[in-house]
Amino acid sequence: MAGDGVKPIASLLLVLNFCMYAIVATISGWALDVAIHRGFTIGPGFEVPAHFSPIFFPIGNGATGFMVIFALVAGxxxxxxxxxxxxxxxSWNYDSLPSAVSSGIAAWAxxxxxxxxxxxxxxLEGRNARLRTIEAFLIILSATQLIYILVIHGARTRA
Incomplete structure (x- = not known):
């Protein structure tokens, strides 16, 4: 079949991306847990602070909440x-290609x-080491996921 030479490359990228996405999801889940446990406590007799945000993260900066939520979904x-x-x-055939490429493009987006x-x-600065890890992995994943999509789509196996 055409494209059998890139199958090991696609497999390596697949394993690498899976491990990195799992790490991103795990650390993002941790950050979300920290935000839930250390966030604002509203009880009887307390008012919502003037600048209350439902995506308040006591770690990081103003962009942390949005980044963690989208990193968790992307992971x-x-x-x-x-x-x-x-x-x-x-299976490495033309019939399984569309689902792999379309889901790969959605994850890449x-x-x-x-x-x-x-x-x-x-x-904005002001973040801890775990948030830096998520940032680095997201930057690396944006490249490796694109390469994975190009490899499997460029192989174009024939039915």
Whole structure:
């Protein structure tokens, strides 16, 4: 079949992306848990602060809440994309290509959105090491996911 030479490259990128998306989802989940536990406590007799935001994160800066939410979504969708990619790598035919490419493009688009918010967070400064890890992984994933899409789509196997 045409494109069998790129199958190991696609497999390597698939495993790499899955591991990185899992790490992004895990750290983003941790940050969301921190925000829930350390956020504002509103009880009887308390009023909502004047500048209350439902996406308030006690760690990071003003862009952290948005970046964490979108990174969590991108991490989950990216991990699910890797599962669809495993099916394509296993069968490696034209029939499994559309689902692998379309889910890969959706994960890449969400990753680009989260990466844009990570760049804004970098610009605003004031974040911890775990948030820096998410930022770095999102920047790397935006490139490796695109390469993965190009590799599997460029192989164009014949039925």
């Amino acid at each position: 989950v969708v990216g991990a699910a994309t890797a599962i669809a990619g495993v099916d394509h790598i296993r 969400l990753t680009l959105l989260a990466m844009g918010l990570a760049c804004k967070e970098i610009e």
